[in-house]
Amino acid sequence: MKKIYFLLLVFTYTFAAHAQSADEATIKKIYDEALSRGQSYEMLRELTTKAPARLSGSPNAAAAVEWSRHTMKELGFDSVWLQPVMVPHWIRGKKEVAKILTKKRGVVDVNILALGGSIGTGGQGIAASIVEVKDFEELKTLGEKGVKGKIVFFNRPMDPTLIQTFAAYGGAVNQRGAGPSEAAKYGAVAAIVRSMGSNPEDYAHTGGLRYAPNVGKIPGVAISTNHADLLSQLLKEEKDLQVYIETNCEILPDAPSFNVIGELRGTESPNEIIVVSGHLDSWDVGEGAHDDGSGCVQAIEVLRIFKAMNYKPKKTIRAVMYMNEENGLRGGIEYAKQVELRKNTKEKHVAAMESDRGGFTPRGFTMSATEEIENKVKSWKPLLEPYGLTDFNGKGGGADIGPLAPLGVPLFGYLPDSQRYFDYHHTQEDTFDKVSKRELELGAAAMAALTFLIDAKGL
Amino acid sequence: MKKIYFLLLVFTYTFAAHAQSADEATIKKIYDEALSRGQSYEMLRELTTKAPARLSGSPNAAAAVEWSRHTMKELGFDSVWLQPVMVPHWIRGKKEVAKILTKKRGVVDVNILALGGSIGTGGQGIAASIVEVKDFEELKTLGEKGVKGKIVFFNRPMDPTLIQTFAAYGGAVNQRGAGPSEAAKYGAVAAIVRSMGSNPEDYAHTGGLRYAPNVGKIPGVAISTNHADLLSQLLKEEKDLQVYIETNCEILPDAPSFNVIGELRGTESPNEIIVVSGHLDSWDVGEGAHDDGSGCVQAIEVLRIFKAMNYKPKKTIRAVMYMNEENGLRGGIEYAKQVELRKNTKEKHVAAMESDRGGFTPRGFTMSATEEIENKVKSWKPLLEPYGLTDFNGKGGGADIGPLAPLGVPLFGYLPDSQRYFDYHHTQEDTFDKVSKRELELGAAAMAALTFLIDAKGL
Secondary structure, eight states, rough: HHHHHHHHHHHHHHHHHHHHHHHHHHHHHHHOOOOOOOOHHHOOOEEEHHOOOOOOOOSSHHHHHHHHHHHHTTTTTSEEEEEEEEEEEEEOOOOOOOOOSSSSEEEEEEOOOEEBTTTOTTTOOOEEEEEEEEEEEHHHOOOOHHHTSSEEEEOOOOTTOOSSHHHHTTTTTHHHTTHHHHHHHHTEEEEEOOOOSSOOOSSSOOBBOOOOOTOOOOOEEEOHHHHHHHHHHHHHHHOOOOEEEEEEEEEEEEEEEEEEEEEESSSSSSEEEEEEEEOOOOOSSSOOOIIIHHHHHHHHHHHHHHTTTTOOOSSEEEEEEOOOOOOHHHHHHHHHHHHHHHHTSOOOOEEEEOOOOSSSOOOEEEEOOOOHHHHHHHTTTHHHHHTOOOBBOOOOTTTTTTTGGGGGGOOEHHHHHHHHTHHHSSSTTTTTTSHHHHHHHHHHHHHHHHHHHHHHOOO | HHHHHHHHHHHHHHHHHHHHHHHHHHHHHHHHHHHHSOOOOHHHHHHHHHHHSOOOTTTTHHHHHHHHHHHHHHOOSEEEEEEEEEEOOOOOOOOEEEEOEEEEEEEEEEOEEEEEOOOOOOOOEEEEEEEEEEEEEHHHHHHHHHHHHHHEEOOOOTTTOSSSSSHHHTTTTTTHHHHHHHHHTTSSEEEEEEOOOOSSOOOOOOOOOOOOSSSSOEEEEEEEEHHHHHHHHHHHHHHOOEEEEEOEEEEEEEEEEEEEEEEOSSSSSEEEEEEEEOOOOOOOSSSOIIIIHHHHHHHHHHHHHHHHHTOOEEEEEEEEEEEEEETTTTTHHHHHHHHHTTTSSSOEEEEEEEOSSOSSOOEEEESSOOOHHHHHHHHTTTHHHHGTTBBBBOOOTTTTTTGGGGOOOOOEEEEEEOOOHHTTTTTTOOGGGGGGHHHHHHHHHHHHHHHHHHHOOOO
């Protein structure tokens, strides 16, 4: 008996070691393919060349849809299709103007960008005196008396002492999202928001605002971090400074668009679906290279890698390029709606993964799943750590896959290093040349490796 | 007795927890200073502006010495001095020319850089037929019969499947260092070496060669990776291709130069010295921003952070900027020699740390010390991991501190992410704009944190 037990133990151990080393070998193959014959970088070059500045509803967004469909077709995925979705259609119009009208220094031009979704000032612009605040508390203290008829200048920087820049972004971004409506509550005529940038820069970062219901809409703009510091300095010199802003943005009627989907059909459990994804739309400045062209080409690359290495997934692996993450999330919401509509079929989403933190060097994955599933994934760390994937502590998946959470789908977010993300995010600087080929490829390989483990071992 | 034991346990535990949280607080302070009021980035801007292309013996190298001395003086370090050292003085001369002379495509210009230390071809240049090899084995097989009178083209790429780019560099760089002399053994007239770059690029990577004793010297040049691929392709089309190269480099007599040293005097054990360091010289193309301006300003920043936060080190903390890492290591050798000359004094180097892998986002530290010391440092991981410092597995310290190893000094290398390093290394692209402010600052803080732990807790 003892002997049998011992043999069983040896067998189990050997079997486990063998499985482990087979997994290791497959992951090594994935990385070899991504790093030796990877196509993510050339795909990103194409996407950002043919369809830069892919804001929802724009001709470039339509070009990006066509590029994605065509690319996945050419790669020979089992099926490729478009999922219709109506999206907001906001346009920036003629370039913004902003001038600080000082007595001592004359007129000082500064760089601004209208916030996405903002109404415009129109050609006549708005000139008003300015009041600087750090947060909504300070705004409330000033009240209508201190704010009415003025432009509110929200100037709380991203906290540089937070190591994760997304945490610093999270601590500052309410000024951009809710600032204009908060200011409007007290009678402000416009809001200028310090750009969500990690560093001193001359260019502004755009991004969406959300108007509160039952509050009058006022124009919202972002000012570059350098010019926010300058404006603050000038306000110290002259308390009754006037600022002139002119924005020509407009909200047009919703426009038809699409999520783009491609898949490799599962060989054993085709009804079990693993989503790998990014969002296809970007802001209308720059090329949307890191945000989120990288995520899109990485998602496509996961499937391409599997095909190239002749890996036949048990489950269906689906690459999804969502439309409209930036100013509406309509694509992510629509995708989840369609999943819910099919909840009584045999189809089941077993996992959804998104890459929407830029094409930077790998750090790990975030997760939103049951403790059991999270622990299972953490047990795979020894297989992933050799590839720089060491951080599995963060929560969350990604904005577009968020709507799948209420349906019980385990979510995973590819987590690259965050230090350079807010140098480029939502700016003219988010261009192809800012993406490192190897860093992008390592991200695609990381997503493929985790997808493989979920497919082969189950969650 | 039990009660006393219990109380002692509680006391010990409380004390340890307190010490831990005091260390945590100090490290947090270090990072706050580096990220909120850091000066490393502006120092690097100054150094790369005032003294780019700081090759040993050049006027720019002398300007870099003066900049370092002046900067540390201005920062009020306790002492700042120059340590004389004679260095090799190689100059590139007039820009290189290289042409592939094809029958089918006519003359094709390609980008090359003479290798540091190489003799020049002189104005008349060298034209010869070309033979491509992947390694020294293949060269040996060809022998004198296949090589004599020809230019040997070493074209083994850095292995892209190796995750750590330094490992890929290590696997390819013998072609550059020893290739020309190996080729000369079989009668080659020159050597063209594929650039040590991770990616397809049009610009070449220079770097040092070492002529073997008792072998005739032949010119050695690096060719850009794209042009290496092109040359290889053209060779497939026409076997008897001729290549013309012209280089105008010269080896001048050794020149006087200096290591630059600044220190904060220890308050308890001033004779115990901790070195933090980088090398001041760079290649003569680009600005030496990542290699190794970053390491220099990070070393200075460690001391500046301690001063700014009013941390009084127990031991002496010494910032060393070595001269001539790139083509001779004379500075590192001289520094170690001076340490050895003082071995019978009370002075003792308790640790030496170098940053010479670029100003990229932190990954950890490499170590070369006793197992006991390495385990002690690993026991500090919980204090460092929140800052992205998770990798303590690598061996080594840095080229310049290497000569301290035989003296028993524990060595530490700052280990940033390696993915982008070989995009810039030894090229015209190693410029200030390629350095991320936050990544550079995080590196300085990482070095300061480890220095603090060594100072406060001992090794």
